[in-house]
Amino acid sequence: MSMLPQLLFTGIGIGSIYAMVSLGFVLLIRSANVVNFAQGEFSMLGAYLMLILLMSFHVPYFIALVVSVILMGVFGIVFGVITYWPLRTRGQIPVIISTIGAGILLENTVLATYGPSPQVLPGVFNASGVLVGNIFMDSQYLSIICTAFVLLALQYVIFEKTVVGKKIQATSQDRETAGLLGIPVVTLIFGIFFYSAALGGLAGILVAPILFVSVGIASVVALKAFAANIIGGFGSIPGAIIGGLLIGIVETLGAAYISVPYKDAYAFIMLIAVLLVRPQGLFGERVAEKA
Amino acid sequence: MMTAVSMRNRGLLYGGLGILVVIAIALVAPSHGYYLNIMMQAATYAIAVAGIVVVLGYCGQISLCQAAFLGMGAYCVAIGTVDYGLPFFVSLAIGVAVTGIGGTLLGLTTLRLGGHYIGMVTIGFQLIVTMVLTNWLGFTHGPDGISGIPRPSLAGMDLSGGAIYLGLCLLFLGAVTMFTVYLKMSRLGRAMQAVRDNDLAASTCGVNVFRTKVIAFAISAALGGLGGGLFAGAFSYISPDQFTFNDSVVLLTMALLGGVEYAFGALLGTILLVMLPEWLRFLRQAYLAVYGAAVIAIIVFLPRGMWGLLMDRYFKPRPMKAVEVAPLPLLARHGVPSEDVVLNIAKLAKHFGGLKAVDEVDMMVRRGSVHALIGPNGSGKTTILNVITGLYVTTAGKVEFLGKDITALPPHDRARLGMCRTYQNIRVFRGMTVLENVIVGAERGGNDVSGTDATLERALAALDFVGLRDVAHLPVGDLPYGHQRYVEIARALAGSPEILLLDEPGAGLNLTEKGEMAELLKRLQGHGMTIVIIDHDMKLIERVADHITVLNFGRRIADGDPKFALSHPEVIAAYLGEPHRDAA
């Protein structure tokens, strides 16, 4: 019996997780030129918020979902105020470092508060999954795949087809000029921080039933999501999705047919290969020239 | 030059003092136990952190895999001594070589790209190294690690005693620190800082940006390897979990805390962070959270680290001693104006996607002339300059410089031939002093002077020429806007250019300053300097230009002496914004 169809399904499921987190990255890069190394921590916090609302306050599932996502968005604004705003004029690297610091802070605050033991978060559906032919489809993977694709479509339309999207792009390319053109740059950037954190939180809530709720979630998803972003093309929305799916599929197939212990390396080997052959990524535009 | 000499003497003095301190510490150090361990940890880490100073502090490239290099160095020593029975120092040398080569290869693959790529790729590299160390059982002994790593003996002398070995580590550390200090003051170090502060300007000053980054990366990696090798000897046991991504972040934080631009800052930061867990013990679980918050606080409030703070407070830059230097040898070098064509561009085109920013432009610049390039906003003037200097890749057409086809040359090779420029939006090297900025210009490959003293003299002469000698010691960012323009010009002049390209030198200047700028240009013209100038200020252009090329919508619409060009009907139409019916 061939394992291939099953592996492909799993790969797409895992890949959708990477893709979703990757989408959050893309927006911050495009609007504020912020490369956020704490994106994975957004997912972790989202999962913990959900857990607290469900277990300690006994909030119904969907209300808890909405509340956590909104709270995460608000948190995103606070995050932006602390890690990005004071450094906005100092270039990309100081912001990268401050987001790394924020990641350490968040992870260890949660660790100190809730301990390292992973905890169970219920999923959207009660059933564990359905068997379609020979393929077992995990219900949580199904909901992730659907959410990822809906968000992809939405984000693509907003970015490429609406005025807001154009404004965001203008802001990304030249903040000063965008400001002169009457674009509310600051509002826009913090709006993106809100959305990016909310999206990261949502991804965490969807992933947690599979990975359990623990501080480890952050590192499992974030680095690969980031790699997905570069493979797909830095700042490209379709690229983030395709890159994520590609990593998910390649590492699942690689684990099955090549080596399990090196599974986590495949994403980065792909990353380096892509950078060597096509540095702008699969869907990226050529790196902009400026003088 | 006396400054350079006195610097060298001071260095020797510090070096000697350092060695004495090493000996003193080694004498009083306990032969085993806690303090010895903590000192060895600090000493070996500090060597790796010095690598971060080079790559991030000097060259501005983020590296998140220093622990991987630390690990590679440590494993080379461990595997070399334990499994292959090689002498310690041979293994250590192998470790430094392996990491140096590894850093070079990693740099070659990624350093053409921007900061975030390098961040990401180095994380990827870090994870792969950790995975290989963990899983390659046959070679690395897997997750169990390697124990029983011996310490060295040299020429029959046993160096394995705790205090003696610590002394050895400190000697290496002292040498590395001195090396790092000197590197900053060397030509390579200045090139790195120029790349960090402004890679475009660095490239048009003749710095091979890519190669400089790769060298910085390789040095950094090799220092990581050296620190790791000594670490292995210090603790006699290593395992993969000591060299993870988290450790890379810790090493990075050490550099940032101390001051990533300073060799001594790295030292200070390492000592502080090795001790910090001791001082923050009362925090227990919250320790790492506080640590994360500290990283943010440092980067926000102490952008130049603790050492930077000390420097700002106690080491105010002092004016230099007055030294007479020979004036800039401008005329002597360039000879008299002639009909020789210095720069010739033919059918030049630059398209961005569908946008034809420059199309089919011809232009000829003769020796000793001031050639103005004018046109309304967006007419493609700066684009042409960027194509000429190699910042943009030509879409079509040809650029010839001194009779040589340079269309395919990278910017630094064009600078090497004697092409120097300034920028509309000033591009000085903000982290450096005025003098250092100009020295970078004087150190252009292909300049008629070389060597520390000669380039320093040339730089001072260039500062004399623009009248900024008294502020030579100040950080360039402290100067008013107008003066920064002169620093840019001095930087270009110090390179004794065959041609000087000025992109709107009058932009942002007030009336008086504009007058002074015009004077300066007249003086340069008098010295026979070949100049291409872009400016919107017609008064300025009329005062200095020998020849004018007018552009509109990326195409040349007029070319000739000022009177002809400025009276051309198409030019008038373009400037007045009227449709040029009569030109059809």
Place this chain on the structure above:
Amino acid sequence: METSRRSIIGILSAGACVGLVGPAFAADTIKIGMTIPMTGPGATTGQLQHQGAKLAVDQINAAGGVLGRQIELVEEDDQTTNPGMVLAFSRLVNRGDLAVILASVRSTQVNAVSEDIKKSGLPVFIGGSDPTLTHMGDPWVFRCRPNDIFSSKVIAEFGANDLKKKKWAVIHGTDAFGASGGKLLIDQLKALGITPVIEQGINNGQADLTPVVLAVRNSGADVLATYIAFENDVALFARQLKQFGVNIPWIGSASVASPISRNLAGPALYGTYVVADFDANSSPEAKKFADEFNTAHKVIPDDQPAWVYDAVMLTVEAIKKTGGTDPMKLRDALHAIKGFKGTEGTYTFDENGDGLRAYNIIQNENGNLKFIRQITPAS
């Protein structure tokens, strides 16, 4: 001579009742050093270890101490890292006033300080179960848990003899614990004439184990043995095994039975067998300790507090025998201990410093742990 812990306490508490406690505080305390992870990923186990040691010390002190002297714990944080361990250990040794040191339960950390242990001149108790730790010719090392030679032997014997399975799937972590456990198990199976049909290492913190689960399913194995350290990996593996209909018997290392794994995996772990060095139902001593610990901390203890508790009690036993705290004498007294009934089992230190060899087979019965039997493998 065989003295149970209860009788010590009995005698000591009798002494306390007569009023010998008061002046005991005036005398110098006997100091026991302890490296524990207070920070980092090991902080939870660190806390359990500390509670275990504290319980033993409190009991001894409440009963009047030993030789009329109170016992005091001196803790150092090892940060759950190897360099942290080296520093913590050297700090303890530097004090110069300790009787013994209780070191780490993590094998790589013990490895990191193995040279320092040799030089320390103090008896050092360890909990790391990597067999090599006690095979470096160091007379100062004492292990209070049965090492993984015995756990792998028990897994192999139980699977092959009790369950009568011949087609083995061996899945292990790629960390130090998993890799060494997996290798030992394969050796033990070979001794029984069995070659596993599949052997696979997995990294910690995976998002998905489908390829491994499918490989196990396709291999036709009829029994599964695992050495996986972390609970989330165990739980993910268990759940995906069930999803893909892999229902063969599973014999795992201790984490398969931990409360965290059982909570995460729920029914997916029902029916699994576990080899555990500590089980509350394995002996009266274990039962009593479990009750006391539960009363004090509202947690059912596992092996983490248990081995440290035993280490303290063994120290007290040795001090009583030698009548002082001379390290060399303590070391020899510890080597001479035979049949000391602790919570983890009955201690008889061999020449390597291994005190235990018995493992308990327990089974997850609908979420509750059932003690099957104790197996003491022949060496």
